[in-house]
Amino acid sequence: MxxxxxxxxxxxxxxxxxxxxxxxxxxxxxxxxxxxxxxxxxxxxxxxxxxxxxxxxxxxxxxxxxxxxxxxxxxxxxxxxxxxxxxxxxxxxxxxxxxxxxxxxxxxxxxxxxDFFKRQKKIVLENSGEIDPERIEDYIAADGYEALFHVITMLNPAEVIEQITKSGLRGRGGAGFPTGLKWITVAKASGNRKYVICNADEGDPGAFMDRSVLESDPHRVLEGMAIAGYAVGAEKGFIYCRAEYPLAVKRLRVAIREAENIGLLGLNIGDTHFDFKVEVRLGAGAFVCGEETALIASIEGGRGTPRPRPPFPAQQGLWGDPTLINNVETFANIPPIIRRGGEWFASIGTEKSKGTKVFALAGRVKNTGLIEVPMGVTLREIIFKLGGGIPDGRRFKAVQSGGPSGGCVPEQYLDIPVDYDSLASVGSIMGSGGMIVMDDTSCMVDVARFFMDFCMSESCGKCVPCRVGTTQMHNILDRITKGKAGPKDLELLQRLTGMVKAASLCGLGQTAPNPTLTTLRYFMDEYRAHIEEGRCPAGVCHPAKAEAEVSA
Amino acid sequence: MLPTSKVVSPPSDDKRWKIVDGLMRRHGHEPCALIEVLHKVQETFGFLTEESLSYVAASLRVPYSKVFGVATFYHFFTMKPPGKHTCVVCTGTACYIKGAPTLLNAVQEVAGIKQGETTKDGNLSLLTARCLGSCGLAPAAVFDGQVSGKMTTEKVKERIHMYLDSEAMAMEARK
CATH class of the missing domain: 3.40.30.10 (Glutaredoxin)
Structure with a gap:
């Protein structure tokens, strides 16, 4: 080939x-x-x-x-x-x-x-809904694998990384670490063997961007990984995918086989000396495995528990070798960046957040589904223009971004631009792209309890602040929703959030308090109504009834 | 102490072990294939048992304690035999906002079991999932592997009744 x-x-x-x-x-x-x-x-x-x-x-x-x-x-x-x-x-x-x-x-x-279709800008999703995901020819006809060929025949690894750095691409898994910088670190790390890992363990409830990309355009991710492999000097890649996504796994396996059959993966790709093989590894239903060191432990066949960093995986990752870990959407952005140049990509988006972002829009919004918009559009545009607003004549209350690690953004901030830094400034995070809209039928205390319940059961148990802290916070939130909490509980809850955030080992614990923190910040009146008046403004919890039972 | 590399034979002469053995061979009996192998055992037999875990431990030369640790760490693995039918209610955020708790209550009420349990006649297992990724169709549930979106309590109850009644009818016929 x-x-x-x-x-x-x-x-x-x-x-x-x-x-x-x-x-x-x-x-x-x-x-x-x-x-x-x-x-x-x-x-x-x-x-x-x-x-x-x-x-x-x-x-x-x-x-x-x-x-x-x-x-x-x-x-x-x-x-x-x-x-x-x-x-x-x-x-x-x-x-x-x-x-x-x-x-x-x-x-x-x-x-x-x-508006749902017109206002989108598609880079990652350019082939979704256009090509047959199980036919490599369709992908090739849509300029597929052109970027890989260009890279392995015309560029040296440093030039590839230069384009990525120039593009300003930041990790799409949630934290927003500059991709170019990560690639440089792995490329410079010493070691005979290096690995590329694609994090497809999309554990955030309410997020389905990666699933959709893998099901709709799997070759794009493989091409991105192969380019990364060439740039950092790795010959082996792993895709760690959730077992809950059987169709995505199946299509990935088909894609890998097809690419190997015609020599686009495997040995001597494009008649050059570049070898790159990809294997799929299945997750087994552990949210914490989205954390990179836990994910590595899981690929190695063990329990998915994180370890302290440094050393970062870029220096010592899979089996102790330098390892590049990027998210599905990050890899999916690589081929177009190479094809059209880093400058083109950097011209889209805001000053510090370049390109587009795919969001999974769900919850109480008319048009639920998958959208891709340039960085910097406002939350209001996403929810009311693309999303078509709130159904059944209800009133918007909050939008939750970033899953259990993110926060609830209230109406007064709907006009902030969607980028890594603006979302962080209001206590939420960009996250991997889940966006859940809530209306006045949702009780924010109950939502905070829901997320804490999630973090509590997904905590791997390795470090005490997360294991015990999330349980204690959940107990307090549970008491509040049941009308059994006193004013001191609020104070205790606030202290716990700070402690868990500061002392936990990995991202799961460090961000677990975010939904609670943001609801405390923006919806304190709802907490007060539960505690002081024994009333749930949204009518979800039954605090008064429970109190009656207690006193009886 | 690690088991030595002597040849280990499957816990039973069930032919399905050949599928598992094949996968282990493909991975060169590498200890890092543990999770892949456990997936295959569960896919083949429906659930994991102590016998299957110790066979996998011996074959991959991994301590039993580690195999047991992995099998119980991950939610996807189960050591309980599943019912003939399964109902999985998604309790991800989007489904939660759109009424998953009500759905779950409805199933629990009709089937008389709690999440994670199987009816006494072994006919129906009720499970919950953290997120199926079908958020656009929330609330979602999975009946015998088929994802159904935009569920209502009526629709869920109907399906559960169908499962329960079919078994009752079969029992009747056997009499």
Whole structure:
């Protein structure tokens, strides 16, 4: 396989596709699959066959189109026509519409000019909903593996890292560490063997960006990893993926096999001396394994418990060798940065946060699903423009970003730009990209209790501040929601948050108090209502009833 | 002390052990393959037992204590046999905000079991998941491996009744 072979595959695939007058795309990512899209696809295929349209109309399974709430989604090639909540029975109407221009029933027609689609800027998701994730040819036809070839034939490792540094890309796993700097550290570290690890242990409840990228465009992540391998001097990569994502795992394995078969992974890639192999390793349901040292322990086959840093994995990681760990979305950004240059990427976004960010928009918002927006758009735009606002005439209360490590941002900060630093300034974090919208039916004390319950049970138990601290905080929050707490409990809770934050070993414990801290800061009146008046303003908890039981 | 590298034979002559053995061979019996192997055992047999853990320990030359530690550390591994049907209610944030606790209560009420339990007749197991990643379709539940989104208490109850009734009918037929 050399550059000409790659170009040939791209040309041939494009030629094959151009034979068809119409392409009907059906979303086969996990969201739409659970709404029956596989049967929709089968029915569309048999309808095409029945009408003898096989020569001019192609039905193709594609990755996530974003608007999961309206699934299953079907669209034509250029997305001018989109269909929502499609059932197998709608197959005939869709073909009537796409091929014969007879409008389909308005119930399944979706406005493709929705703000949800128009206001996005797609870099990571550029192929999602466009290519067939299980066909490497589709990815190659969309300029796939071009960046890898360019890198291994034209650039030396330092030049690759220079582009990444120039792009200003920061880690998309949540902490926002400059990617270029991380790569330099691993590249400079001494050691005969080095590793590249892709963190696909998307444990934050309410986040599904990485799942979607892996299911919709797995080769992009593999290409990003291979480029990283070349840049830092590693020949082996691991993708640590949650076992809860069986479809993502399956598609990754298919992608690795296909890439190995045509020589895009493995030995002597592109007829050069560069070798790079990738293996998938399954997580087993431990949130703490998103922490890099715990993840390494898990790949090594042990319990996922973190260890103190330094030494950082960049110096001593997997099996004691220098290891580069980046998140799925970070790797997915690499090929476009190489193709179009670091400066192009740096021209998007804000001064300190470059590029775009993928968010999983969920909770009490009309358009739940996956979006990609440039850094710096406001929370208000995301929730009210792309998200379509709050359904059922309810009132917005807070938006939670960053999962159990993040905070709840209230209405008065809706106009802050979404970037690493602004979110941190209001007590939350960018996180990996989960964004849960809450309305006035959510009790913020109960939400804080929910997250603390999560952190308590996910604490690995290695260090005392996290193991005991999260349990104690959970007990207090539980007492408050049950109306059994006194004013002293609030003071104690506040002291505990500071202690756990300062003394815990890893990120899990250090950030576990964030949901509690932000709700204490912005929704103190709700805490007071529970404690002093025995009342839950949202009507979720029943503090008064419990108090009556206690006194009786 | 580490078990020596003598040849160990599977705990039973169940043919399914060949699948597990094959995977261990592919990994060269490396101790670091432990989690992958435990996944395979659970996928093949449905759950882990002390016998299967000690077989894996001996084959990979890992202390039993470590194998047991790993098997009990991770939520995904279970040492309880699952019921014939399983219902997993997602309790991730998006589902929680959209009423997962109500769904869970409904299932517990209808089936008469708590989360993590299996009905006495072994027909239904009720589990919870931290997040399925189907947040766009919250609240979500998984019935026998199939994810269903936008669940309501009515829909959940209907499914549970279906599972429970099918078993009751089968029992009736056996009589």
């Amino acid at each position: 050399n550059q000409d072979d790659l170009a040939n595959i791209a040309v041939q695939t494009k030629q094959n596709d151009s034979r068809y007058d119409h392409v009907i795309k059906v979303c086969v990512a996990a969201g739409c699959l659970s709404a029956n899209s596989e049967q929709v696809k089968t029915q569309l295929e048999s309808e095409v066959k029945q009408r003898g349209l096989e020569g001019c109309c192609k039905v193709k399974g594609v990755g996530c189109m974003g608007l999961c709430a309206a699934g299953p989604l079907v669209a034509n090639e250029g997305n001018e026509k989109m269909f929502q909540s499609v059932t197998p029975a709608d197959a005939a109407a869709i073909i009537d519409d796409v091929v014969d221009h007879k409008p389909a029933p308005s119930a399944i027609v979706m406005d493709s000019n929705l």
